[in-house]
Amino acid sequence: MSVLSWSVIVIKGWNVLRLRRLTRNTEQPFWHSDDFAEALVKLDSVGSNTANNPFVALALSGKEAADHHHKSQPHLHDRMDISDWITRCLKDTMDDCVARMQSGLAVLASIGSTAPFVGLFGTVWGIYHALLTIGATGDTSIDKVAGPVGESLIMTAFGLFVAIPAVLGYNALTRSNKAVVTKLNRFAHGLHAYFVTGERLPSTGPREGLRLATAGK
Numbered sequence: 001m002s003v004l005s006w007s008v009i010v011i012k013g014w015n016v017l018r019l020r021r022l023t024r025n026t027e028q029p030f031w032h033s034d035d036f037a038e039a040l041v042k043l044d045s046v047g048s049n050t051a052n053n054p055f056v057a058l059a060l061s062g063k064e065a066a067d068h069h070h071k072s073q074p075h076l077h078d079r080m081d082i083s084d085w086i087t088r089c090l091k092d093t094m095d096d097c098v099a100r101m102q103s104g105l106a107v108l109a110s111i112g113s114t115a116p117f118v119g120l121f122g123t124v125w126g127i128y129h130a131l132l133t134i135g136a137t138g139d140t141s142i143d144k145v146a147g148p149v150g151e152s153l154i155m156t157a158f159g160l161f162v163a164i165p166a167v168l169g170y171n172a173l174t175r176s177n178k179a180v181v182t183k184l185n186r187f188a189h190g191l192h193a194y195f196v197t198g199e200r201l202p203s204t205g206p207r208e209g210l211r212l213a214t215a216g217k
Contacts, residue, residue, distance in 0.1 A: 001118075002162045005111045008104045009169035016176040019054070019101070023183040026055045031190065036063065054097040054184055058090060062191040065089035083196045090188045097184060101177045105170055112166035119159015126152025 026043060033039035036059075043056045065086045130148035 001111050001115055002165075005108055005162065005166040005169065008107050009165065009173070012104050012173050013169075015101070016173060016180070018052075019180045020176070022053060022055060023180060027183070027187060027190075030055070030059075030187075054093075055187060057093050057097060058184065058188050058191055061089050061093040062086055062188075062195050066195040083192070086192055086195050090192060094181075094184060094188060098177075098181060101180065105173060105177075108166045108170040108173070112163050112170055115163035115166065116159045119156045119162075122155025122159070123152040126150075126155060 029042040030039045033042055040056070040059060043053065043059060065088075066082070069082050069085050126148045130152070133148060
């Protein structure tokens with residue numbers, strides 16, 4: 001379990017660092033572009049694989065939604081207001097991005113909650129053997145029970161050694177994911193305003209409207 005939890009922490013931690021770098025280097029160049037095609041080129045030039053870049057995914061989703069709404073033949077969804085249609089498409093993309101960000105965190109939560117009980121089981125097992133030794137020999141001297149009791153304490157320590165990093169890693173990754181999702185939400189709201197009105201939302205001041213996604217609780 002320790003190897004698994006550390007593997008998840010390292011992999012997801014690297015991914016969070018990559019996403020945080022994207023959030024720092026994406027929004028300003030994108031919104032200062034002359035047109036949407038140039039903005040996409042700037043997103044691609046950030047240095048991340050396009051398939052793993054949520055900002056590119058959101059931008060393409062909004063563009064495809066707007067184009068589809070304008071050019072498609074009459075369908076049921078064409079009766080939907082363009083604002084609602086773009087919101088729906090952006091929300092679907094946000095949900096996919098958030099799901100990828102949160103993948104693997106359930107493993108850390110499970111390890112963090114179960115590892116102490118595995119260590120506790122080892123503690124009970126060691127004490128059980130100590131009692132068996134006392135019952136078989138009738139000798140309660142320290143040298144007869146020190147071994148089994150020491151083993152039980154070691155098992156407890158191993159359980160905590162596995163659980164503590166898993167819990168800390170889970171909390172740190174969840175907090176970092178929430179910060180990234182906040183940036184993605186802001187970017188998505190800007191895209192929504194751009195494709196509906198042709199203008200970007202103001203960069204400062206409070207924003208009202210639909211919240212497109214939320215991170216883990």
